[in-house]
Amino acid sequence: IEVLITMIDGIVESCAQGHEDLCPTVVPVAQPTLDPLDLTAEASITSSAALAESPASNVADGDLDTVWNSGAAPRQWVRLEFATPRSIASLRLTVAQDPAGYTVHRIWGGDSEETVQLLHEFAGDTADGQMLEVRFAEPVENIRVLYVITTESPSWVAWREIEVLGT
Numbered sequence: 001i002e003v004l005i006t007m008i009d010g011i012v013e014s015c016a017q018g019h020e021d022l023c024p025t026v027v028p029v030a031q032p033t034l035d036p037l038d039l040t041a042e043a044s045i046t047s048s049a050a051l052a053e054s055p056a057s058n059v060a061d062g063d064l065d066t067v068w069n070s071g072a073a074p075r076q077w078v079r080l081e082f083a084t085p086r087s088i089a090s091l092r093l094t095v096a097q098d099p100a101g102y103t104v105h106r107i108w109g110g111d112s113e114e115t116v117q118l119l120h121e122f123a124g125d126t127a128d129g130q131m132l133e134v135r136f137a138e139p140v141e142n143i144r145v146l147y148v149i150t151t152e153s154p155s156w157v158a159w160r161e162i163e164v165l166g167t
Contacts, residue, residue: 002016003016004016004019004022005019005022005023036089036090036165036166036167037165037166037167038163038164038165038166039082039086039088039164039165039166040059040060040080040162040163040164041060042082042083042086043060043080043081043082043146043164044080044081044082044083045057045059045060045078045079045080045081046078046079046081047068047070047076047077047078047079048070048072048075048076048077048078049070049071049072049076050068050069050070050071051069051070051071054066054067054068054069054071054158055068056068056078059078059159059160059161059162060161060162061161062161063161064094064129064160064161065160066160067096067158067159067160068096068158068159069096069156069157069158070156070157070158071156072156072157073153073156073157074150074151074152074153074157075149075150075151076149076150076156076157077147077148077149077150078147078148078159078162079145079146079147080145080146080147080148080162080164081144081145081146082143082144082145082146084144085111085141085142085143085144086143086144086164086166087139087140087141087142087143087166087167088109088119088136088139088140088143088146088164088165088166089135089136089139089165089166089167090133090134090135090136090165091107091120091133091134091162091163091164091165092131092132092133092161092162092163092165093105093122093131093132093133093148093159093161093162093163094129094130094131094132094159094160094161094162095126095127095128095129095130095131095132095159095160096128096158096159096160097126097127097128097130097153097154097155097158098128098155099154099155100125100126100127100128100154101125101126101153101154101155102123102124102125102126102152102153102154103122103123103124103125103126103150103152103153103154104121104122104123104150104151104152104153105121105122105123105132105148105149105150105151106118106120106121106122106147106148106149106150106151107119107120107121107122107134107146107147107148107149108146108147108149109140109143109145109146109147110142110143110144110145111142111143111144111145112144112145113145116145116147119134119136119140120134120136122134123152129160139166139167146164148162
């Protein structure tokens, strides 16, 4: 008996040379990327206040050595606005804070100023360089306006980076 094809669980493991026409061809199907899309660079960024050397745009420059610093105590905010509605899967915020201590940061978002609603709250002890992250169970849809509002902090309100990751 000459073996022309070997299949295991419906998958061709080997095909005899010269008999390739008997063997089904399997074309790999491209899998969709699961990497989140960084939406931060698409946003127009403003803030409640900023020191001249620490503008709000620093939260989206990809450099952890630069910061946005409000130069003021809470309540301070960073506002990101997208030209078109976006789906937000997660957020990563890198803290700029001295001294360390208890903070409250609220994430608000919506398709306009009139529809923003609380999406998440971080409350607890934080320290400089710490990353805060929220991954939504389902992407938050139709976001054009996004606020990161700090309501409690032992220091001036500042961030090293804010990353908005979408689908």
